Amino acid sequence: MFPFKDAEIGAFTFFASALPHDVCGSNGLPLTPNSIKILGRFQFLKTMTHPRLCQYVDISRGKHERLVVVAEHYEKNLEALLREQKPISGLKILQIAYEVLQGLEYMNKHGMVHRALAPHNICMDQKGHIKLAKFGLYHMTAHGLDVDFPIGYPSYLAPEVIAQGIGKPSDHTQSEKPVPSGPKSDVWSLGIILFELCVGRKLFQSLDISERLKLILTLGYVDDIMTVLAEEHGCLSIIKDLPENTLALLTQCLTYQPSKRPTAAELLCASLFSEVSPWYSPFHKPRSLFSPSLRCADLTLPEDINLLCKDEDTDYLAERSIDEVYYLWCLAGGDLEKELTNKEIIRSKPPVCTLPNFLFEDGESFGQRRDRSSLFDDTTVTLSLCQLRNRLKDVPGEAFYPLLEDDQSNLPHSGSANELSAAATLPLIIRERDTEYQLNRIILFDRLLKAYPYKKNQIWKEARVDVPPLVRGLAWAALLGVEGAIQDKYDAIDKDTPIPTDRQIEVDIPRCHQYDELLSSPEGHAKFRRVLKAWVVSHPDLVYWQGLDSLCAPFLYLNFNNEALAYACMSAFIPKYLYNFFLKDNSHVIQEYLTVFSQMIAFHDPELSNHLNEIGFIPDLYAIPWFLTMFTHVFPLHKIFHLWDTLLLGNSSFPFCIGVAILQQLRDRLLANGFNECILLFSDLPEIDIERCVHESINLFCWTPKSATYRQHAQPPKHTTESNGGSRATSHISSDYQDTSKTDLAREPIRLSDLKSEVSPRISAEDLIDLCELTGSGHYKTPTKKTKPSKPKLLVVDIRNSEDFNRGHIPGSINIPFASAFTAEGDLVQGTTTATLQSFKGRVIVIVGHVHHIAEFAAHLVKVGYPRVCILDGGINKMKPTGLLTVPSPQI
Structure with a gap:
């Protein structure tokens, strides 16, 4: 994306064709509104980045099929030159033609045709270079099928376009469509525009539309079109005096037969432009973030960073990309419909004035005539940035060039650093709407992402604060560790050959997050299909399960114009959080997952766990869609974004905590209800x-x-x-606990049936040692003089008999023999040790002893309401080889 610089942001609006409400498609579903189709096709236009094209920024959908398009805009255009009624020199004509053809050639390479080429759609920047506007109107409207107005202007349409007409199919369900215009039609339009510039006035002004079209069609019967047009408008002498190169260019552009008319690429290679072509260097699209190409040129800075900010009058906002400026404009209170209403482009009327028009049998009409405000208005309104600039007036230049070194990251970069620090403590939804805060976050993430993967650790560090919505797609990819030539890998996957899964994918896509306009569009469905199929084909050991489409949705939404990145993110996400969930037989994986989740509920909320178990409301009944889709099946996308911002910072165990947190929000209702009520509660969460x-x-x-x-x-x-930095409390440690060292102190795998029989989770001996802060001498770490004595992070309860306990026990543990701990009713026997246990209620309690008793003892504690109870894997025998067990000193 190029810097904003001297450009402006413009907006224009039009209506899509309305569809009948009582017609369904071949699949039995209601027809997709044309405005949704246009919105989906528009997204591709945002990827069209070229110095000769006005950059498309955004599209919004309003009431009654209204669409508002936002794009780069310039007030100066060729229309202004024609109003001066002065012929333009031959060299300037060649320069204009060459730059227009550069833009047309780039469009043609991407399968696009302008079709709306006219003087007012050929803008000029402050340096006088050409910028083509509204070049995507023909593409986004499916070659004019989705709107009620023709694309193009009668005076500039090519003869073959006029001959074809603008007929549209009357049946909205039929697949037969008119043949779209070819790229050579734009060359004819360019020829007419250049002809007008040469003579200094517009052609066909004295003729009405029908006569103009008739005249253009009759040009096929003459040998010299240039002479006929010049004689028709009384400018033959001007045409004869044109330079040879200019006259040859006009002759080739105004070739009547499309088969003989050159394309934009062929004209650019012709010798006609030998005088101006050396002025231009070939265009190379900026390097993408995930590619094997070096991106060092984008990261160069002067040795003294203060040189970037020495000019107080520098417009730093103009150095940002146009999509960033527009995003900040919206945050600063920008309203597209309000801007268009103020310019009287959108006119609202009271309902009583919009009554329909009735047509009687005798031809007499009664009621309102067609509202002209619903017709296509070609006006582009310039959006005022005054409100945004006023909002950012106190942001100094240093904020646009943040330091990235770790030791500099905490230094204040601006006079408003205190305000930003205060904003960082506000709720996330407020921070995401704070213009100044988002400006700083976007700039920081933009620079960090450009340095990815070198600055990967800092991206993790900043993501723990929050992730700016504008860069969320790339930030997630960085958090997932996506690297390399992802586009080449994606292109190498066969996404066309039919496979058995195609049928299920086709059924699932129309039901996946279809409330979202982007994902419900035909373009969204097609992208869904390709990304899902690419994943299925590239993972032959796994299968497609319902829910995979929901997992794909957040990545596709954030990377709608980069399917390769959406696929790469999904391919990195699934192994991390859903390893082997998509096996053909995944029952053992799911059952283990749900059992661990059930233990987590008992660990954190024993009262709720006891109640759910009593009524038989087990996780199998409600939690499978949660974890199989990582909550994307139960929450809308805007909630998933905030949830996954944190999820991606955690390891594969973090979803358990999310599940428990959801249950705790519903805790009161769950405790007050029985099985049937709980089922109904979760059927509509x-x-x-x-x-x-x-x-x-x-x-x-x-x-x-x-x-x-x-x-x-x-x-x-x-x-x-x-290494992601930070403590466990803030970084959510990214590495999973696994048996990495294969030591005797690690967790041992057990049978699923044994795991299900235990209410409380197990912890490993090495985890116990770490949490107790035990040293090799068998004591807690001695605090330094400058630190306060730290309490143990947990209480160890040894349930062996007193003789075994006195032979050797874990330092700091208490002894509650299993045989005498509980009454016949299941209550704890009161005593000194149980009082100690009661005082530690709420902290982590680890039960140690003989293996065949510890699980039962822990289950009793959970039953009487003790939270955070767990058992030592392997029992006390795991601790004996460590040398950490102590023997009480003899009493003197």
């Missing part, structure tokens, strides 16, 4: 506060021993671990 859910999930994660969520079917650990 109530509103969930996602920000609260995220904060509670982090808190739950911090209280969960890392080995408590061990799964033998989780992804095997990588040999290299990522």
Whole structure:
């Protein structure tokens, strides 16, 4: 994306054709509104980046099929030159023609035709270079099929376009469509425009539309079109005096037969432009973030960074890309419909004035005539940036060039640093609407992403604060570790050959997040189909399960114009969080996952766990769609974005904490209801506060021993671990707990039936040692003089008899013999040790002892309401080889 610089942001509006409400497509579903189709096709135009094209920015859909398009805009155009009524020199004509042809050639390479080429759609920037506007109107409207007005202007349409007419199919369900115009039609339009510039006035002005079209069609019967046009408009002498190159260019452009008319690319290669072509260097599209090509040129800075900010009058905002400026304009209160209404492009009328027009049998009409405000208005309105600039007037230049070094990241970069720090503590939804805050975050992430993967650790660090919505797609890709030539890999996958899964994909896509305009468009469906099929084909050991489409949706939405990146993100996400979930027989993986989740509920909320188990409301009944789709099946996209911003910073156990946090938000209703009411509650899940859910999930994660969520079917650990910085409480440790060292202190895999029989989770001996902060001498770490004595992070309860306990026990543990701990009713026997246990209620309690008793003891504690209870995997025998067990000193 090029810098904004001297451009402006413009907006124009039009209506899509309305479809009948009682007609369905071949699949039995209602027809997709034409405005949705246009919105989907428009997205491709945002990728059309070239110095000779006005950059498309955004499109919004309003009431009654109204669409508002936002694009780069310049007030000066060739129409202004024609109004001066002065012929333009031959060299200038060649320069204009060459630059227009450059834009047309780029469009043709991407399968596009302008069709609306006219003097007012050929803009000029401050340096006088050409910028083609409205070049995407023909493409986004499906060659004019989705609108009620013709694309193009009668005076500039090519003869073959006029001869074809603008007929549209009357049956909206039929697939037969008119043949679209070819790229040579734009060459004819360019020839007419250049002819007008040469003579200094417009052609066909004295003729009405029908006469203009008739005249253009009759040109096929003459040998010299140039002479006929010149004689018709009384400018034959001017044409004869034109330079040879200019006259030859006009003659080739105004060739009547399309088969003999050259294309834009052929004209650019002709010797006609030998005088002006050396002025231009070939255009190379900027390097993408994920490619094997070097991007170093984008990261150069002067040795003294202050040189970038020494000019107080520098317009730093103009150095940002146009999509960033528009995004900030919207945050600063920009309203497209309000701007168009103020310019009287959009005119609203009271309902009583919009009554329909009735036509009687005798031909007499009664009621309102057609509202002209619904017709196509070619006016482009310039959006005022005054409000945005006023909002950012106190942002100094240094904020546009943030320092990226780790030791500089905490230094204040501007006078408003305190305000930004205060904004960072506000709720996320407020931060995302704060113009100044988002400006700083976008600039910082933009520079960090350009340095990816070198600055990967800093991206992780900043993502823990928040992720700016504008760069969320690339930020997620960086968090998932996507690298390399992803486009080449994606292109190499066969997405066309039919496979058995095609039928299921076709059925699932029309039901996946179809409330979203982008994903519900035909373009969205086609992209869905290709990305899902690419994943299925490239993972032959896995199969397509319902829910994969929901997993794909967030990545496709954020990378709508980059299917390769959407595919790469999904391919990195699934192994990390859903390893082996998509096996043909995934029952053992799912059952283990749900069992661990059930233990997490008991660990964090025993009262809720006891109630759900009593009424038989087990996770199998409600949690499978949660975890199989990572909550994308149950939450809308805007909530998923905030949820996954944090999820991607965590490991594969973090979804357990999200699930428990959701249950805790529904806790009161669950505790008050029985099985049937709970089923109804989850059939239509109530509103969930996602920000609260995220904060509670982090808190739950911090209280969960890392080995408590061990799964033998989780992804095997990588040999290299990522250093993401920060503590467990803030970084959500990205590396999963697995048996990496294969030591005797690690968790041991157990049978699924044994795992299901245990209410509380197990933790490993090494985890116990880490949490107790034990040293090799068998004591807690001695605090330094400058630090306060730290309490143990947990309480160890040894349930062996007193004789075994006195032979050797874990330092700091208490002894509650299993045989005398509980009454016949299941209550704890009161005593000194149980009082100690009660005082530690709410902290992590680890039960150690003989293997065949610890699970039962833990289950009793959960039953009487003790939270955060877990058992030592392998029992006390796991601790004996460590040398950490102590023997009480003899009493003197």
